Amino acid sequence: MTSSANARAGGSTRASRTNVVRQALRFLRRCWTGEDITAATTIGGCALLVAIVWLLESGVSTGLRALGVVDPAATIGGWAIAGAYLLLGGLHDHRALQRRAERERSRLSIRLALATRGLERLVGERGRVVDTDLDSHGEPRRLWRIDDSRGEELLVAVEVANSTPDADGSRRIYFLRVPPGIRSCRAAVAWTFGIDADGYEPAVET
Amino acid sequence: MAERPILVRQGDVLLRAVGAIPVTATPLDRDAGRIILAYGEVTGHAHAIEAPAAEATLLTTEENRRFLRLMAGVDLVHEEHATIRLSPGLYEVILQREWTDDDDVQRERARWRFD
Numbered sequence: 001m002t003s004s005a006n007a008r009a010g011g012s013t014r015a016s017r018t019n020v021v022r023q024a025l026r027f028l029r030r031c032w033t034g035e036d037i038t039a040a041t042t043i044g045g046c047a048l049l050v051a052i053v054w055l056l057e058s059g060v061s062t063g064l065r066a067l068g069v070v071d072p073a074a075t076i077g078g079w080a081i082a083g084a085y086l087l088l089g090g091l092h093d094h095r096a097l098q099r100r101a102e103r104e105r106s107r108l109s110i111r112l113a114l115a116t117r118g119l120e121r122l123v124g125e126r127g128r129v130v131d132t133d134l135d136s137h138g139e140p141r142r143l144w145r146i147d148d149s150r151g152e153e154l155l156v157a158v159e160v161a162n163s164t165p166d167a168d169g170s171r172r173i174y175f176l177r178v179p180p181g182i183r184s185c186r187a188a189v190a191w192t193f194g195i196d197a198d199g200y201e202p203a204v205e206t
Numbered sequence: 207m208a209e210r211p212i213l214v215r216q217g218d219v220l221l222r223a224v225g226a227i228p229v230t231a232t233p234l235d236r237d238a239g240r241i242i243l244a245y246g247e248v249t250g251h252a253h254a255i256e257a258p259a260a261e262a263t264l265l266t267t268e269e270n271r272r273f274l275r276l277m278a279g280v281d282l283v284h285e286e287h288a289t290i291r292l293s294p295g296l297y298e299v300i301l302q303r304e305w306t307d308d309d310d311v312q313r314e315r316a317r318w319r320f321d
Contacts, residue, residue, distance in 0.1 A: 195222075
């Protein structure tokens with residue numbers, strides 16, 4: 001194997017390790033924030049399993065202790081660890097479900113507000129501007145965002161002006177809802193046409 | 207560096223120049239002799255091309271992608287937008303879209319992995 005091939009193989013292994021670490025960190029983050037109910041349940045289930053093992057061990061220890069074989073302190077430690085696992089698992093599952101319920105409430109509230117108030121009025125009342133720029137005609141564009149109580153995105157919309165002016169010279173303003181995660185006006189408009197922000201540069205626009 | 211495809215936009219319609227049209231694409235019927243790229247939802251206005259069939263054809267694929275084949279320069283007209291002169295060539299027709307509540311539901315489902 002040549003040195004460059006070795007370097008490539010080494011790079012690939014490093015990249016693979018980095019990927020595993022990144023995925024593990026992502027999994028832990030999702031567990032911690034309660035985003036992943038599957039992970040939460042897995043952790044809760046593991047905690048329960050460990051607790052059962054410890055309880056069994058503890059029972060055996062109790063029997064042995066009656067015979068004077070095991071130090072009683074070890075049994076008490078086992079009970080304490082099993083209890084801690086149970087408590088943490090339970091708390092985690094509770095936290096995950098609570099977070100999910102909060103998020104659902106916020107989303108329902110936004111959907112209701114959208115249906116009754118309309119996008120334009122809603123972002124005007126509850127939104128904040130996170131990006132501004134000028135379109136190809138020099139008209140301002142604004143990216144609006146509405147967050148939930150924890151600061152996570154609930155709704156993102158871009159405010160743009162019509163390319164062709166009306167008879168009186170003014171340009172009509174309209175709002176377009178775009179996916180959460182979009183950070184710039186340009187990316188938002190590009191998304192509405194299914195194009196990357198870098199590739200969006202119309203040669204002609206009316 | 208790869209060359210960017212030419213983009214032409216009239217309101218909520220974007221035309222992207224392409225190198226080829228899928229062979230499975232089939233021609234679409236005209237509306238009163240015109241090629242209609244999109245109708246306005248409320249106004250009834252339309253992004254339209256008035257040209258003989260030999261010069262302009264609108265095609266569609268099974269995946270509902272639409273393509274425009276222009277053998278000559280034609281005008282893309284609309285009641286509210288300035289007319290655009292299109293050069294001969296092949297274009298993909300892309301309509302502007304918006305994020306919806308259904309998109310939101312699907313995104314949340316994927317995020318929470320609850321179902």
